[in-house]
Amino acid sequence: MSTAGFAIDVRGVTKKFGARTVVNDIAMQVRPGEIYGFLGPNGSGKTTFLRMLCGLLTPDGGEGKCLSLDFRRESSEIKKRVGYMTQKFSFYEDLTIEENLDFIARLYGMPQRKVAVEKSLERLGMVERRTQLAGTLSGGWKQRLALAACLIHEPQLLLLDEPTAGVDPKARRDFWEEIHKLAASGLTFLITTHYMDEASRCHRLGYIAYGNLLAHGSVDEVVRAGGLTTWEISGENLWALADKIRGLPGVEQVVAFGTTLHVSGREAEKLHASIAPFTANGHRWTKIEPGLEDVFISLMETAKDNFS
Amino acid sequence: MKPHAFNFHRLFAIVLKEFIQMRRDRLTFGMMIGIPMIQLILFGYAINSNPKHLPTAIYAADNSPFSRTIVWGLRNSSYFDLTREAHSAAEIKTWLAENKVQFAVTVPVDFSRKLLRGEKPDLLLEADATDPSAVGFAQAAVSQLATTVINRDLIGPLMPLRASAPPFNLVTHQHYNPESISQYNIVPGLMGVMLTMTMIMITGLAIPRERERGTMENLLSTPVHPGEVIVGKIIPYIFVGYVQVTLVLLAAKFVFGVPVMGSVPLLVALTFLFIVANLAVGITFSTVAKNQLQAVQMAFFFFLPSLLLSGYMFPFRGMPGWAQNIGECLPLTHFLRIVRGILLKGNGVAECAPDLWPIAFFVAVVLTLAVKRYRQTLD
Numbered sequence: 001m002s003t004a005g006f007a008i009d010v011r012g013v014t015k016k017f018g019a020r021t022v023v024n025d026i027a028m029q030v031r032p033g034e035i036y037g038f039l040g041p042n043g044s045g046k047t048t049f050l051r052m053l054c055g056l057l058t059p060d061g062g063e064g065k066c067l068s069l070d071f072r073r074e075s076s077e078i079k080k081r082v083g084y085m086t087q088k089f090s091f092y093e094d095l096t097i098e099e100n101l102d103f104i105a106r107l108y109g110m111p112q113r114k115v116a117v118e119k120s121l122e123r124l125g126m127v128e129r130r131t132q133l134a135g136t137l138s139g140g141w142k143q144r145l146a147l148a149a150c151l152i153h154e155p156q157l158l159l160l161d162e163p164t165a166g167v168d169p170k171a172r173r174d175f176w177e178e179i180h181k182l183a184a185s186g187l188t189f190l191i192t193t194h195y196m197d198e199a200s201r202c203h204r205l206g207y208i209a210y211g212n213l214l215a216h217g218s219v220d221e222v223v224r225a226g227g228l229t230t231w232e233i234s235g236e237n238l239w240a241l242a243d244k245i246r247g248l249p250g251v252e253q254v255v256a257f258g259t260t261l262h263v264s265g266r267e268a269e270k271l272h273a274s275i276a277p278f279t280a281n282g283h284r285w286t287k288i289e290p291g292l293e294d295v296f297i298s299l300m301e302t303a304k305d306n307f308s
Numbered sequence: 309m310k311p312h313a314f315n316f317h318r319l320f321a322i323v324l325k326e327f328i329q330m331r332r333d334r335l336t337f338g339m340m341i342g343i344p345m346i347q348l349i350l351f352g353y354a355i356n357s358n359p360k361h362l363p364t365a366i367y368a369a370d371n372s373p374f375s376r377t378i379v380w381g382l383r384n385s386s387y388f389d390l391t392r393e394a395h396s397a398a399e400i401k402t403w404l405a406e407n408k409v410q411f412a413v414t415v416p417v418d419f420s421r422k423l424l425r426g427e428k429p430d431l432l433l434e435a436d437a438t439d440p441s442a443v444g445f446a447q448a449a450v451s452q453l454a455t456t457v458i459n460r461d462l463i464g465p466l467m468p469l470r471a472s473a474p475p476f477n478l479v480t481h482q483h484y485n486p487e488s489i490s491q492y493n494i495v496p497g498l499m500g501v502m503l504t505m506t507m508i509m510i511t512g513l514a515i516p517r518e519r520e521r522g523t524m525e526n527l528l529s530t531p532v533h534p535g536e537v538i539v540g541k542i543i544p545y546i547f548v549g550y551v552q553v554t555l556v557l558l559a560a561k562f563v564f565g566v567p568v569m570g571s572v573p574l575l576v577a578l579t580f581l582f583i584v585a586n587l588a589v590g591i592t593f594s595t596v597a598k599n600q601l602q603a604v605q606m607a608f609f610f611f612l613p614s615l616l617l618s619g620y621m622f623p624f625r626g627m628p629g630w631a632q633n634i635g636e637c638l639p640l641t642h643f644l645r646i647v648r649g650i651l652l653k654g655n656g657v658a659e660c661a662p663d664l665w666p667i668a669f670f671v672a673v674v675l676t677l678a679v680k681r682y683r684q685t686l687d
Contacts, residue, residue: 056525
């Protein structure tokens with residue numbers, strides 16, 4: 001367990017690819033045993049940030065500690081204590097489940113390799129399928145195998161890059177149960193995701209766009225920091241109404257949610273003034289708590305204006 | 309359902325797409341232009357099936373005007389380059405074994421005395437016949453040449469000695485492969501060619517395959533060291549290489565009846581260096597290539613000159629200087645000399661040494677490059 005109080009404690013982390021700044025001056029603090037959700041649009045720099053933390057990419061700037069080790073200078077030590085699960089399945093499809101686990105265990109120089117592999121197979125529930133080729137597994141099982149392989153060397157920190165992409169809801173739920181169980185035992189998680197339901201399962205969140213960390217904190221903190229006011233409208237001909245509202249002063253987002261519309265904006269008074277004329281047409285207007293997704297989209301739009 | 313009729317707009321769409329992709333894939337484009345160019349230059353200029361300027365040693369035991377005439381005649385012929393002058397028969401033997409000369413001409417002690425007496429003395433031509441195609445033409449040339457130059461000295465009272473037949477006996481010793489059996493040359497050489505082809509190709513694919521399948525990212529996130537990855541990928545193929553060596557050696561002995569004059573354990577030991585050289589090339593390509601296709605293309609780029617300039621297909625001595633210089637840089641060239649030397653000439657370590665250090669040097673350079681190129685990060 002990290003003695004300094006934080007599993008990840010970095011500042012000013014920057015990465016450039018040529019002239020393009022992919023990660024710009026990011027600071028992050030994650031406590032041991034915490035599940036930190038890392039969100040942001042595609043290409044926002046999430047994966048790059050994870051890769052820098054585990055020494056796969058060399059940062060262009062920044063300092064700090066990862067598991068009490070200097071994250072820039074001691075990456076080979078960090079590698080031994082971190083499990084990294086790549087976005088794409090990156091184990092050997094032409095090796096069996098057991099052979100894959102055994103290979104990883106050897107690379108980490110596990111003293112009791114056979115025991116570790118056996119334990120991992122049991123936890124996976126794959127004892128009977130140990131001789132199955134990894135390439136023949138379904139998406140959900142591949143993901144479980146990848147998680148098991150990341151855990152085999154008993155890391156203190158897990159970096160999971162979109163671990164549940166393309167996995168069915170049941171498997172996703174099981175996966176998150178597992179994550180919470182592991183976190184309860186002291187493991188720290190940094191997980192990237194695009195799913196809002198997953199984001200709300202994290203202890204804390206960070207939202208990154210265009211390489212900048214735009215918001216961080218608990219779900220409530222992030223929502224509050226977004227400063228968004230949201231109205232929910234239900235009734236007839238919502239789509240026609242949406243067209244009329246869109247573009248009015250103070251209206252930033254008009255999004256269809258099933259049989260309702262969500263209209264949001266950061267300037268509550270302007271928004272109210274713009275929508276007031278439409279509230280009498282037989283539609284029901286209710287002021288609601290803005291959702292994470294509304295906040296994130298709003299953050300992204302603002303970031304686009306500021307950084308791109 | 310009936311298929312659509314052939315449509316030229318759709319055809320054009322495909323053609324256009326192919327051209328765009330061709331233009332994007334620089335290496336393939338380079339291959340399409342580069343390979344024909346290499347072939348054109350090599351076949352057009354470098355390869356000569358009637359080799360000339362072959363390094364020749366002369367041992368003039370008989371210091372007479374006649375032997376000087378023969379030396380002068382050889383020096384002026386286009387077939388021979390008199391590179392060395394021997395002072396004993398033993399020296400000639402060593403030079404032939406070490407591949408320093410292709411031919412040696414010996415003018416025996418009493419050559420001129422016998423010639424003047426009309427006793428038809430022997431003129432000895434020794435040839436390194438491991439590559440029979442390098443020998444044939446030169447043999448005819450020496451007979452012709454010696455007769456013409458000597459006849460010029462046979463003037464006045466010596467005129468009658470000219471006669472129709474040459475006034476001496478040309479005795480030819482074709483060393484190492486007296487019957488000019490080309491299999492003796494090709495089969496041992498094949499060992500080197502096979503090793504070059506498969507070793508470079510297989511290892512060339514090793515790292516791009518990891519990268520293409522995404523497993524590289526995983527590998528890099530573990531504490532594994534680049535040296536461990538490279539050496540770890542090389543070792544299994546050393547075994548594969550030895551399986552190939554064993555097959556060729558067995559076939560050489562029992563199917564083609566190639567004589568095995570030297571020590572097989574020595575050959576097996578020296579082959580190790582050559583296998584490592586090829587694997588090192590493969591791994592270097594592997595670290596450079598962006599995908600498996602590129603790796604195969606690079607392997608081909610290396611293989612072509614190896615095949616043509618090493619002396620495997622065509623006599624090495626027959627090539628112009630620049631081509632020989634390129635050939636000298638290739639491990640296959642040296643390995644061919646080692647294999648043929650051990651199998652056909654019965655060479656030992658001492659005779660192989662001149663061809664060992666170039667391979668060793670090659671390995672050192674290429675392996676350094678590979679470790680430098682292998683990136684421990686994804687940058």
